[in-house]
Amino acid sequence: MSRALENPNLISLAAGFVDGATLPQSGVQQALAAVFEDPRSGSAALQYGSTPGYHVLREILRDRMIEADRLQDAVGLDQIVVTAGSNQMLHLVSETLLEPGDIVLCASPTYFVYMGLLAAIEARAVGVASDDQGMIPEALDDQFRRIEAAGELGRVKAIYLVPYFDNPAGVTMSLERRLAVVEAAKRWSRHTTIHVISDEAYRELRYQGDDIPSPRSCDETGETVVVAGTFSKSFSPGIRVGWGVLPRHLVAPVCDLKGNVDFGSPNFTQHLMARVFQQNLFDPHVARLRQSYHCKLMAMLNAADEFLAPLDGVHWFRPSGGLYVWLQLPPRIETGLGSRLFEMAIREGVLYVPGEYCYPMHGEPLCRNMIRLSFGVQSCEKIREGVEMLARAIAAVGD
Ligand SMILES: Cc1ncc(COP(=O)(O)O)c(C=O)c1O
Known part of the structure; x- marks a missing residue:
């Protein structure tokens, strides 16, 4: 996240933040007004x-x-x-x-x-x-x-x-x-x-x-x-x-x-x-969120089909919800901080979460060739661009 902040042009598909554009500003204003409509409810809240x-x-x-x-x-x-x-x-x-x-x-x-x-x-x-x-x-x-x-x-x-x-x-x-x-x-x-x-x-x-x-x-x-x-x-x-x-x-x-x-x-x-x-503001908001995130998920999956599918040994899971797409690269391509791929991806202009952070210390073996991509924050255009950059980085280190 700090690397993403240092370079405002970097497309971060890393942080699991929610989409700023769909945060419920007007709903919160409305609910807030209702809290203070009656002085008793206002003072109870405070x-x-x-x-x-x-x-x-x-x-x-x-x-x-x-x-x-x-x-x-x-x-x-x-x-x-x-x-x-x-x-x-x-x-x-x-x-x-x-x-x-x-x-x-x-x-x-x-x-x-x-x-x-x-x-x-x-x-x-x-x-x-x-x-x-x-x-x-x-x-x-x-x-x-x-x-x-x-x-x-x-x-x-x-x-x-x-x-x-x-x-x-x-x-x-x-x-x-x-x-x-x-x-x-x-x-x-x-x-x-x-x-x-x-x-x-x-x-x-x-x-x-x-x-x-x-x-x-x-x-x-x-x-x-x-x-x-x-x-x-x-x-x-x-x-x-x-x-x-x-x-x-x-x-x-x-x-x-x-x-x-x-x-x-x-x-x-x-x-x-x-x-x-x-005030019945929650469910309609969630319905709007679902529509918006569904579009972003499809933008990521479509970009993956377009840019990642041609690469050997690259696979991903197609989720039906949430905020993440989990990518598997060929075992020889490590994805961690300091790996060739991580550096190449930053040079291309895209940031991801190295999958190795997501494995428990004990039990199953850790995989070093995984990537978590998040589609919550970026626009559909940026998601597509970011996945294209990542595909170029993978192709470059895979050669
Ligand atoms: C699986 C999971 N659990 C819990 C949380 C924490 O959420 P909260 O903001 O409610 O603390 C997150 C946040 O990303 C999450 O991904």
Whole structure:
């Protein structure tokens, strides 16, 4: 990102930012006016909030989840905790569940920021093979067996999933796999409860096909799955409102930790988001976003068909949502910082995320020939230009 900022002409297909042009400026103005329409609601929004968050927003979140996942009212309001972005929820849950040396099983590849968070609390991310439907349940069982044979089953505390349009690979887990992973977590919980952390950051950014119920819907008792949600991708990352849906036994420890850290997440933006829903501004906004991102995704896939397809050994996954396209180059072409390709790409004028950052330290082997491209920020023209530049760089180093 700092290299992109140094050179304003560089086309960054790296950062996973959302599109500035579709940020909901008028919707936020309207919701803001509604917050201050009545002095009582204005002063409530400007006052301290509570640790679990604004109850009106939590009710909205709970009702929407029950409807989307057909949960039959199985989620209590006390199980919904609002955080400053979903990253805070990932952090609080991980701090609560993990001791140094504990293991979290992650798809290989997976969201690199979460692995950074695990490293910071000295937990181990162990990779599980994944394909175009995400984490492979048979590979998960194999990994459990290996860990058990090494006498470490008691150290496995969680399985981390990004089940919708994963960052970086863009893949979505089928319902069968969601069921299989939740079932495996329960089956292998012999020494301690193994939770499934379902990071649903991209759930709303679907451009084709129908929504798939959350892994939470596969957890009948509600004791295994933790959901982390966010408005960062579907509305605005600057508003910093995320949330968790927690198993009952985690509510008190997570809220205790949270209360010590932040005294409650920003109350003002929670009131704002509640108004966004009450004024029916959210769903129409998401519908507009989907259209706009769908065009950008198609611009990237069309450019890939045009410029990358002729190159030997270059493959990519065609996602139906999210913000990323994941590219595989021939094994001989490394993509990391300082690699010939990275330098050549910068010289051409395009920036990408080297895929090697997205692999857990343990478990599956790391691949050095992968690239994450992001289509969220650039215009369709720039996306096409950037992919063309990348193709020239790959051709130059591949010769
Ligand atoms: C998979 C995933 N989870 C969580 C987040 C963090 O989002 P938030 O802004 O809600 O903290 C991101 C942001 O890019 C993400 O890609």
